[in-house]
Amino acid sequence: MPSSIFAKYSPEIIFGETTPIAITDNELKITWFNNSFKENFPGYKLKGKTLASLLSSAGIEKEIQ
Numbered sequence: 001m002p003s004s005i006f007a008k009y010s011p012e013i014i015f016g017e018t019t020p021i022a023i024t025d026n027e028l029k030i031t032w033f034n035n036s037f038k039e040n041f042p043g044y045k046l047k048g049k050t051l052a053s054l055l056s057s058a059g060i061e062k063e064i065q
Helices: 011-015 035-039 051-057
Strands: 022-024 030-033
Antiparallel strands (some): 022 030
């Protein structure tokens, strides 16, 4: 039995196609995102960027723990 629901189902199946979704690794680097998420950051390179730096470059300042 898979340890993760994502191993069996795509995030779009779980959350729906219109919900913005990004998946990060342990260091909060974006490893996967859907088109709805990308639409929120036009012109930004997303893959491999940290979630904190992406939000900061978009003018969103919040401490991430």
